[in-house]
Amino acid sequence: MFDIKWIRANTEAFDTALSRRKGITTRSADLLAIDDRRRDIIVRLNEAQEKRNALSKQIGQAKAQKDEAKAAELMAEVARLKDTIPAGEAEERAVELELRNALSVLPNIAFDDVPDGTDEAGNVEYFGRNGSPETAAKVRAPRPSFAFAPKEHYEVGVAANGNMDFEIAAKLSGSRFVVLKGEVARLERALGQFMLDLHTNEHGYLEVQPPLLVKDDALFGTNQLPKFEDDLFFAPHGDGRLALIPTAEVPLTNMVRESILSEEELPLRLTALTPCFRSEAGSAGRDTRGMLRQHQFNKVEMVSITTPETSTDEHERMLTCAETVLQKLGLHYRVMNLCTGDLGFGAKKTYDLEVWLPGQDTYREISSVSVCGDFQARRMDARYRPSGEKQAPRFVHTLNGSGTAVGRCLIAVLENYQQEDGSVLVPDVLQPYMGGLKSIGGR
RNA sequence: GGAGAGGUGGCAGAGUGGUCGAAUGCACCGCACUCGAAAUGCGGCGUGGGGGUGACUCCACCGUGAGUUCGAAUCUCACCCUCUCCGCCA
Known part of the structure; x- marks a missing residue:
């Protein structure tokens, strides 16, 4: 299985090498499109998680100081993130599986000293x-x-x-x-x-x-x-x-x-x-x-x-x-x-x-x-x-x-x-x- | 198949709701000491994924998967695996 990061950095080499393989029409652009979506999802998810983590930490501090009013206020704020995080996690899992599935059916690329041929x-x-x-x-x-x-x-x-x-x-x-x-x-x-x-x-x-x-x-x-x-x-x-x-x-x-x-x-x-x-x-x-x-x-x-x-x-x-x-x-x-x-x-x-x-x-x-x-x-x-x-x-x-x-x-x-x-x-x-x-x- | 115990970093092993990605020891790496080594001292030391030219920063991961919660290594459920004892058996 290929490393998507390597593909991103070597699109031409990847496409050229893969085109030598019989019956394979997948190209780097197909895979990078999936990876682009994956990265978008990750960025959005990470931002939401970061916010939740920061607020949760503040809740802990507020409670330690017995400031229940502030804690309640913060909890209400976090509540608004409740849906976006599980949804984002599900999206991330889905797109990662999609990428893995796309990669896992691709054959290895041959060394240069492997002769070309159909059979x-x-x-x-x-x-x-x-x-x-x-x-x-x-x-x-x-x-x-x-x-x-x-x-x-x-x-x-x-x-x-x-x-x-x-x-x-x-x-x-x-x-x-x-x-x-x-x-x-x-x-x-x-x-x-x-x-x-x-x-x-x-x-x-x-x-x-x-x-x-x-x-x-x-x-x-x-x-x-x-x-x-x-x-x-x-x-x-x-x-x-x-x-x-x-x-x-x-x-x-x-x-x-x-x-x-x-x-x-x-x-x-x-x-x-x-x-x-x-x-x-x-x-x-x-x-x-x-x-x-x-x-x-x-x-x-x-x-x-x-x-x-x-x-x-x-x-x-x-x-x-x-x-x-x-x-x-x-x-x-x-x-x-x-x-x-x-x-x-x-x-x-x-x-x-x-x-x-x-x-x-x-x-x-x-x-x-x-x-x-x-x-x-x-x-x-x-x-x-x-x-x-x-x-x-x-x-x-x-x-x-x-x-x-x-x-x-x-x-x-x-x-x-x-x-x-x-x-x-x-x-x-x-x-x-x-x-x-x-x-x-x-x- | 039945009963019990347990799965935490390369290994061993703490940790039972917040400042824990995680004490401590071993191993490993660097430095110091030494003619050199050992011993000792000091420092470092998990994996993966994002963002940023960069310094850096964020996210996830404590068997796996769901769940509770503002927040889970820690609580709940299911599953997998390992160990001990019993049963069965080549």
């Missing part, structure tokens, strides 16, 4: 700071070659023979659910454990087990509300409701909401392995086969809370953390710098990791790493106090990234490591998590 076709491949296709090729696994036609993940023998069961899942829960069994279930677990261990042991993230049900306020903080309510599952609770988290970004990021951290605590790096729940409204017909797009999936999430000065560096660092997962798994992938048309609501810049799926003969998103600036911090009221000289609190910057989507990573392993006989080789780094198994689904 994913406008995304630009990224090879890291000072990177190139050559430097990337040194650390990334090459695209695998097959002596046979590689199958899609749900067709690979070890999965197709009942260990990835969509029929049973449909009986339990309907479409877009899956039941994993046996070695495939274990592989899913191994992937999650591997990623979590990597980020906690080598990347400095703190492991967190957050609630999977959250309040509306938390969802507002990380931009799911008010605009993306349809993507969520809700559970009734008391007179209200709780939402099943669509990503651990929600609880992890909101852990700092309504607080003032000390600068020494930053950067705060949090990670969690959780199920994620998405209703996938509007995705009817997309990716209906296999477990690419499910209502429930596991994901390892990384969240960083930083100072404004360090957030862009942290973004590159977080990208590297996510890439390391795929590098260690020996999976081929590419990184895309998302264009303005594909950028998420709260992001200033996003890198997508797209893993190679030989069965689909295409790249598919497996991780999304975003820097949000102070956009979410304003919504959450999450600040930090700079160290050193006495300084006012400032909003933190927030970042989030998948490290990575476990379900999709399972797909990638099945497709990339499949053998002609339907078995799947276990990547070296996963073998300790698989009791030393080098292959699954073999005879």
